[in-house]
Amino acid sequence: xxxxxxxxxxxxxxxxxxxxxxxxxxxxxxxxxxxxxxxxxxxxxxxxxxxxxxxxxxxxxxxxxxxxxxxxxxxxxxxxxxxxxxxxxxxxxxxxxxxxxxxxxxxxxxxxxxxxxxxxxxxxxxxxxxxxxxxxxxxxxxxxxxxxxxxxxxxxxxxxxxxxxxxxxxxxxxxxxxxxxxxxxxxxxxxxxxxxxxxxxxxxxxxxxxxxxxxxxxxxxxxxxxxxxxxxxxxxxxxxxxxxxxxxxxxxxxxxxxxxxxxxxxxxxxxxxxxxxxxxxxxxxxxxxxxxxxxxxxxxxxxxxxxxxxxxxxxxxxxxxxxxxxxxxxxxxxxxxxxxxxxxxxxxxxxxxxxxxxxxxxxxxxxxxxxxxxxxxxxxxxxxxxxxxxxxx
Amino acid sequence: xxxxxxxxxxxxxxxxxxxxxxxxxxxxxxxxxxxxxxxxxxxxxxxxxxxxxxxxxxxxxxxxxxxxxxxxxxxxxxxxxxxxxxxxxxxxxxxxxxxxxxxxxxxxxxxxxxxxxxxxxxxxxxxxxxxxxxxxxxxxxxxxxxxxxxxxxxxxxxxxxxxxxxxxxxxxxxxxxxxxxxxxxxxxxxxxxxxxxxxxxxxxxxxxxxxxxxxxxxxxxxxxxxxxxxxxxxxxxxxxxxxxxxxxxxxxxxxxxxxxxxxxxxxxxxxxxxxxxxxxxxxxxxxxxxxxxxxxxxxxxxxxxxxxxxxxxxxxxxxxxxxxxxxxxxxxxxxxxxxxxxxxxxxxxxxxxxxxxxxxxxxxxxxxxxxxxxxxxxxxxxxxxxxxxxxxx
Numbered sequence: 001x002x003x004x005x006x007x008x009x010x011x012x013x014x015x016x017x018x019x020x021x022x023x024x025x026x027x028x029x030x031x032x033x034x035x036x037x038x039x040x041x042x043x044x045x046x047x048x049x050x051x052x053x054x055x056x057x058x059x060x061x062x063x064x065x066x067x068x069x070x071x072x073x074x075x076x077x078x079x080x081x082x083x084x085x086x087x088x089x090x091x092x093x094x095x096x097x098x099x100x101x102x103x104x105x106x107x108x109x110x111x112x113x114x115x116x117x118x119x120x121x122x123x124x125x126x127x128x129x130x131x132x133x134x135x136x137x138x139x140x141x142x143x144x145x146x147x148x149x150x151x152x153x154x155x156x157x158x159x160x161x162x163x164x165x166x167x168x169x170x171x172x173x174x175x176x177x178x179x180x181x182x183x184x185x186x187x188x189x190x191x192x193x194x195x196x197x198x199x200x201x202x203x204x205x206x207x208x209x210x211x212x213x214x215x216x217x218x219x220x221x222x223x224x225x226x227x228x229x230x231x232x233x234x235x236x237x238x239x240x241x242x243x244x245x246x247x248x249x250x251x252x253x254x255x256x257x258x259x260x261x262x263x264x265x266x267x268x269x270x271x272x273x274x275x276x277x278x279x280x281x282x283x284x285x286x287x288x289x290x291x292x293x294x295x296x297x298x299x300x301x302x303x304x305x306x307x308x309x310x311x312x313x314x315x316x317x318x319x320x321x322x323x324x325x326x327x328x329x330x331x332x333x334x335x336x337x338x339x340x341x342x343x344x345x346x347x348x349x350x351x352x353x354x355x356x357x358x359x360x361x362x363x364x365x366x367x368x369x370x371x372x373x374x375x376x377x378x379x380x381x382x383x384x385x386x387x388x389x390x391x392x393x
Numbered sequence: 394x395x396x397x398x399x400x401x402x403x404x405x406x407x408x409x410x411x412x413x414x415x416x417x418x419x420x421x422x423x424x425x426x427x428x429x430x431x432x433x434x435x436x437x438x439x440x441x442x443x444x445x446x447x448x449x450x451x452x453x454x455x456x457x458x459x460x461x462x463x464x465x466x467x468x469x470x471x472x473x474x475x476x477x478x479x480x481x482x483x484x485x486x487x488x489x490x491x492x493x494x495x496x497x498x499x500x501x502x503x504x505x506x507x508x509x510x511x512x513x514x515x516x517x518x519x520x521x522x523x524x525x526x527x528x529x530x531x532x533x534x535x536x537x538x539x540x541x542x543x544x545x546x547x548x549x550x551x552x553x554x555x556x557x558x559x560x561x562x563x564x565x566x567x568x569x570x571x572x573x574x575x576x577x578x579x580x581x582x583x584x585x586x587x588x589x590x591x592x593x594x595x596x597x598x599x600x601x602x603x604x605x606x607x608x609x610x611x612x613x614x615x616x617x618x619x620x621x622x623x624x625x626x627x628x629x630x631x632x633x634x635x636x637x638x639x640x641x642x643x644x645x646x647x648x649x650x651x652x653x654x655x656x657x658x659x660x661x662x663x664x665x666x667x668x669x670x671x672x673x674x675x676x677x678x679x680x681x682x683x684x685x686x687x688x689x690x691x692x693x694x695x696x697x698x699x700x701x702x703x704x705x706x707x708x709x710x711x712x713x714x715x716x717x718x719x720x721x722x723x724x725x726x727x728x729x730x731x732x733x734x735x736x737x738x739x740x741x742x743x744x745x746x747x748x749x750x751x752x753x754x755x756x757x758x759x760x761x762x763x764x765x766x767x768x769x770x771x772x773x774x775x776x777x778x779x780x781x782x783x784x785x786x
Contacts, residue, residue: 070785077783252785271680276673281786283672284664287708288780291716300705301698308701312693315680323684387681390470392463392645393674 003030003056008039011060012048031351033116036103040114041065049191051114055103063101063110064191066142066184069241069253073288075229076222079242083219083249087242088196089228090211092253093181094155094238094262095146100124101188102133109145115352118344119334120145127180132206140188141208147178151332151345151373164335165366174364176335182210183241193247216245225254226293233258257303260286261310269314270330272384273377283307322384329374331359336369349373396423396449401432404453405441424744426509429496433507434458442584444507448496456494456503457584459535459577462634465647466681468622469615472635476612476642480635481589482621483604485646486574487548487631487655488539493517494581495526502538508745511737512727513538520573525599533581534601540571544725544738544766557728558759567757569728575603576634586640609638618647619686626651650696653679654703662707663723665777666770676700715777722767724752729762742766 009016022028027043037056044050049065072078079087097112098120107130109120123145133139146153147160160179167173182203186193194202196213203210217224228240239255260282267274267282290303321328336342342361349356360372387393402409415421420436430449437443442458465471472480490505491513500523502513516538526532539546540553553572560566575596578587587595589606596603610617621633632648653675660667660675683696714721729735735754742749753765780786 072783073780073786074783078785079783081783082785268676268680271677276669279673279676280669283661283704284708286705287661287664287712290705290709291712295709300709301702304701304705305694305698306701307704308697308699309694311676311700312679312683312697315677316683316688316693319680319684387466390465390467390472390474392471392475393466 003039007060008054011062012052012054014046014048018046031115033108033118033121034106036106036108036116038116042113044068051099051110051112053110053114053116057104061101061103062189063099063103063140064186064188065114066097066099066112067191067250069251071285072242072252072254073285074292075225075254076292078252079219079222079225082252083242083244085219086216086245087219087225088216088245089214089225090183090241090243091214091232091237092239092241092255093144093146093157093183093211094153094259095144095150096152098124098143098145098180099188100128100130100133100141100143101139102130102137107133115348118341118348119151119336122337122341123150123178124180127209129207132202132208138187138189140186141182142184142186143180143182143210145178145180147176149176149178149332149334151334151349154332164368165364174370178335180209182208184247195246196243197245214240229254229256230293232256236262255285257286257289257306260289261306264307264310265314266330268311269318270328270377270380271315271318272379272382318380319384319388322381323388327376327381329357329359329376331372331374333360333370333372335364336371338367339369342369342371396432400453401447404447404455405445407439407441411439424508426501426511426514427499429499429501429509431509435506437461444503444505446503446507446509450497454494454496455582456492456496456533457579457581458507459490459492459505460584460643462644462646464678465635465645466678467685468618468647469685471645472612472615472618475645476635476637478612479609479638480612480618481609481638482607482618483576483634483636484607484625484630485632485634485648486537486539486550486576486604487546487652488537488543489545491517491536491538491573492581493521493523493526493534493536494532495523495530500526508741511734511741512544512729515730515734516543516571517573520571520602522600525595525601531580531582533579534575535577535579536573536575536603538571538573540569542569542571542725542727544727544742547725557761558757567763571728573602575601577640588639589636590638607633622647622649623686625649629655648678650679650682650699653682654699657700657703658707659723661704662711663721663770663773664708664711665772665775711773712777712781715774716781720769720774722750722752722769724765724767726753726763726765728757729764731760732762735762735764 005016005019008019022045027045029040029042031038031040039054041048041050041052049067051065053063055061099110101108107125108116109124111117146157148154148156156177160177162176163173164176165174184193185199214228233256236258238259239253241251241253243251263282267279286307290300318328355376357374357376359374362370364370398409398412401412415438420438422433422435424431424433432447434441434443434445442460444458446456448454492503494501500518501509502517504510539550541547541549549570553570555569556566557569558567578592579585607621626649629651631652632646634644634646636644656675660672679700683693711721748769750767750769752767755763757763
C-alpha cells in the first residue's frame, strides 16, 4: 500500500514524523470497504481522536473520531463547576456508537474504533433517509445503534421492535429489535457540533430519529436531575448525557444503578475475559451514587444485594455450565438480507480477530437470514475448566 | 557496601552474573538490624524464594524465604489429585507470616518480604522460649503473628488476650491482643520441613505455641473438609492449610466466605490504594465456593448480599468521612516497651517507605507506650476528594 505521508500530514495537520511513527507502532491501520480505502486511528494521536478515519480518495475525506465523553462521579458539584448556566439532559442509550457519513456518494457507518461495519452500514441505510448528507455532505450523524439484534451490545429496547414477517398467529411473527437514534450532528472534518436547537431542527426537517431531550435545567438544579436518574433506573435504562445548549462544552455522562449492575453481570459471566478495570470502575460508581443519593440503611442494603447478585449469579452460572461440559459463548442473534451479507460480516469479524462460532442459521420465508453468532471467550472457558479439573491457582 | 559476589554465589548456588543483574535491577537489597548486616531477595530469583535473607556474617547464614502456598479453587477434585493419601488439616490464621531464627547468638523475626522487623523480633522474644534454636540452630520457626495489636494485619483473636496491666475495675485493665503460633519447623538453609509428627513433638517438648491440627483425613473425604470450612466460617475464622503428613508435598490453602468478605471490605475502604487484582481474586473465589457448596437460592442470596455489603458499605463510609474533611487512615494500635523501641519501629516504617502518622501516644503506668499509628492511603484520599470537588473521571 503506497500512502503519501506528506499529503496525510497536511490534511490532518500532523507532523510527518509522527505519522511515520504511528504507522510503525501500529496505531494507524489500513482498511477497505466497498472499494473505499481508508486509514484509521486506533488510539488518540495528538489532536486526532481515536477512531478517526481518513479516506484515501481524491478529497482525502476525513471523518473525525467521536470524542470521549467524560463521566461525572458526583452530580453535585460537578455540574455546577462544569457547565455555564443551562444543561440539556438527554437519555443515554445502551448500544454502540456509530458515525454516519457520505463519502464519494456512498453512505458508510463507522464504529467508535474507526471501522466501516458492513452490518451497521446496511442497517443504517434501511433505517435512515440520508438525503441530509446529500445536502450537507460535510456533516456526520453521530448516534447509537440499539436493540437486541445487533452483534455488539444486545440489549432489548421496546421502542425498536420492527416486524420483519407478519403471521396470522401474532405470537409467531418475526420481529427484529434494532434501531438507530442520532444524538449529535457534527462537521465530520472538525468535529464541531451543531447546537442542540440546530440539531433538533435539522433532524426534524429530514425526518430522522433522534434522542429527544428529557429537559433543560439550570445547572444548580441537581435535585431534578437526580429524580430523572431514579426514574430511568426504575425503567432499567442506562443513564443520561448532559450537554451545553450551544455545545460549547463537551457533554458529560452519568449512569444508573441498573446499568452498573447490568455491566457487572456481563463482566462476571465472562469473568476471565472482561477486564478487571471494567469491573472495578462500575463498583466505584456505585459508591459515589449511594453516597450522593444519601441512601438510608434499607436503600443501601438493596443496592448492596443487587451488586452482590450481579457479581455472584452470572459467575456461578458460568461455572455450572462449564462443569456440565458446555463451552460458553456470548450470543448475538442478527437478521441479514442475504447469504452474501452474512459472509461479508463474518469476514469482517475475522479481520477484527473476534473469535466466534455460528450457533444457528435459518433462512426465513422472506429470503432473510437469521443467524445466532456465539462470541467465544477462551480465557473464561479455559481457566474455569482448569480449576474444575483441580488445578491450583 | 562491599559484597563478595563470588562468596554469595557459592553460598546460594546462583551464577555470579545473575547476582550482579539482581543487584542492578534492585531485587536484592541490603539492610541491617542490631549490627547484623544482610542481603534480602525482594522477588523469587531462580531457586531462591522471595524473602530469603543472607547474613553477611562469618558463616554467611541463610534463612530461606517462606515458600508460596498455592490455593485450591475447588476442594474436589483438587485434593484428590494433589495429595498422596492422607491430608493433615490445620487452621489458617489471619495475621502475618514470620520466620524466627537464631543468627550469631541473636534471635531475629523475619517478615515474609525478608526484613528483620524490630517490633516482631521483640514480641517474639517475649512470647517464645527460644531454647529450641540453641539446640537446633539450623532450624527456623515459621509461624503467624496474630491479634489486634500488631502494625500489619490487625484482626482480633479471642485466644491471644494478654493482660498488660491489671486494674481493680476489671473493665479498665490494659489488654494486648497479640500472639504467635508456629505452623512449620524448617531447616532454614534448605527450607526442608519437619514432618507434622516431628514438628508437633518438638514444639510440645519445648513448650512452644503451635497451630493444632484440626484432623487427619483421607484425601477423598472432601465432605468432611467442607464441614470444617462451614464451621470456621460461622466462627469468622480465615480458613485452612492442607498438608501432607510427611510434608513431602507443599501445603495448599483454602479460605472461608467470611475471609473473602473481610478482605473485600478492607480493600474497598482504601479503594484506590489496594490493588484491583486483590479485589478480583476474592470475588472469583466466592464464585467457585458457592458452586462447590451447591448452594440453594437462599444461601446464594445471603452470600451475594454479604459480598455486596463488603464492597459498598466501607466504600461509602470512606467517601462520607472524606466529605467531612477527614483524612482517612488505616489505624493500628500497638504496645511498645519504651520510647526507644517506638522510635526504632517508626524508623523501620520510614525505611520501608510506608507513609504513616502518629494518631495517639500514651505512656502507661508500667512504662510501656501505647501508640496508634495511622497508615496513610494517599490515592484514596486524593481521588475521592477530587471527585467530591466535582472533577470528572
